Amino acid sequence: MSSNSQRYLVLISKIIFFYSIFYVIMKIVAMFQGAWMIPNLILSLPYLVFAVVGGIMVKRNSYHWAYVIAGAILISIVRYYEQEWMLQLHEYFS
Numbered sequence: 001m002s003s004n005s006q007r008y009l010v011l012i013s014k015i016i017f018f019y020s021i022f023y024v025i026m027k028i029v030a031m032f033q034g035a036w037m038i039p040n041l042i043l044s045l046p047y048l049v050f051a052v053v054g055g056i057m058v059k060r061n062s063y064h065w066a067y068v069i070a071g072a073i074l075i076s077i078v079r080y081y082e083q084e085w086m087l088q089l090h091e092y093f094s
Contacts, residue, residue: 017054039089
């Protein structure tokens with residue numbers, strides 16, 4: 001793998017890792033401020049998994065493009081459908 005490609009892989013992996021941590025923290029803060037608990041927990045689970053996997057990758061200094069591709073897809077889908085899914089989950093569990 002070329003040097004530039006490896007640098008991009010590391011950079012994008014770390015961005016996804018830190019974004020996942022940030023997202024989980026923001027959902028936890030929102031729950032303490034009165035947001036719906038169960039929908040927020042459910043929507044933050046995939047990000048929690050990505051944060052754990054990303055943490056392992058950063059610790060081992062071993063990165064993979066599958067993490068980057070899956071992370072980009074997950075972030076895009078969840079951000080696009082988040083409000084709709086939040087309402088549906090709240091109605092389902094109420």
